Amino acid sequence: SAVISQKPSRDICQRGTSLTIQCQVDSQVTMMFWYRQQPGQSLTLIATANQGSEATYESGFVIDKFPISRPNLTFSTLTVSNMSPEDSSIYLCSALPFSGRISEQYFGPGTRLTVT
Amino acid sequence: SQQGEEDPQALSIQEGENATMNCSYKTSINNLQWYRQNSGRGLVHLILIRSNEREKHSGRLRVTLDTSKKSSSLLITASRAADTASYFCATETGAGSYQLTFGKGTKLSVIP
Numbered sequence: 001s002a003v004i005s006q007k008p009s010r011d012i013c014q015r016g017t018s019l020t021i022q023c024q025v026d027s028q029v030t031m032m033f034w035y036r037q038q039p040g041q042s043l044t045l046i047a048t049a050n051q052g053s054e055a056t057y058e059s060g061f062v063i064d065k066f067p068i069s070r071p072n073l074t075f076s077t078l079t080v081s082n083m084s085p086e087d088s089s090i091y092l093c094s095a096l097p098f099s100g101r102i103s104e105q106y107f108g109p110g111t112r113l114t115v116t
Numbered sequence: 117s118q119q120g121e122e123d124p125q126a127l128s129i130q131e132g133e134n135a136t137m138n139c140s141y142k143t144s145i146n147n148l149q150w151y152r153q154n155s156g157r158g159l160v161h162l163i164l165i166r167s168n169e170r171e172k173h174s175g176r177l178r179v180t181l182d183t184s185k186k187s188s189s190l191l192i193t194a195s196r197a198a199d200t201a202s203y204f205c206a207t208e209t210g211a212g213s214y215q216l217t218f219g220k221g222t223k224l225s226v227i228p
Contacts (some may be wrong), residue, residue: 036147040219043218045215045216104164105161109158
């Protein structure tokens with residue numbers, strides 16, 4: 001299993017500013033993902049954070065708006081840039097441990113972002 | 117587009133009753149997973165069923181998968197107030213990506 005923490009847990013930001021969200025895992029993991037959950041909605045995958053290389057973005061998400069870093073096997077950051085009220089969401093990171101079992105992802109508690 | 121579609125969108129039951137949630141999807145899958153989310157918090161993995169499995173149990177949870185109908189159901193037996201949460205199905209299509217596509221979720225309320 002893996003325990004995932006995220007910082008900050010919530011924030012209220014002004015439009016036009018940027019926020020960096022940190023995701024820390026208590027053990028090394030193979031893959032890390034970033035999701036967005038808009039109010040009352042389901043989760044949408046933003047990107048796969050690749051260790052040592054550029055993130056892989058899903059359709060509708062671009063690096064300039066959501067730059068992602070993954071410097072090692074336990075840590076990743078997501079930046080929400082030039083924010084607008086439409087970016088108000090919960091942002092969650094998830095990780096896939098080196099467990100040998102397929103696909104059981106562990107999720108962080110999420111970062112609740114409100115843009116005013 | 118959304119891979120998984122859950123129904124009902126919301127379900128309210130009395131404690132002790134069983135709760136059934138359904139999920140449909142559109143493309144071939146490697147596996148299907150169910151997650152629980154309490155009140156806007158992180159997701160907790162409940163159960164995974166592979167495409168070659170038809171039924172799986174874990175405690176009070178029973179999941180079925182019908183790949184011919186591209187559908188799955190989650191049954192929670194003898195529900196408790198603590199089961200109140202949103203439940204999401206998520207499909208993994210494979211090809212080594214491990215990416216999950218989530219359905220819209222069912223909001224379950226268990227009334228004490």
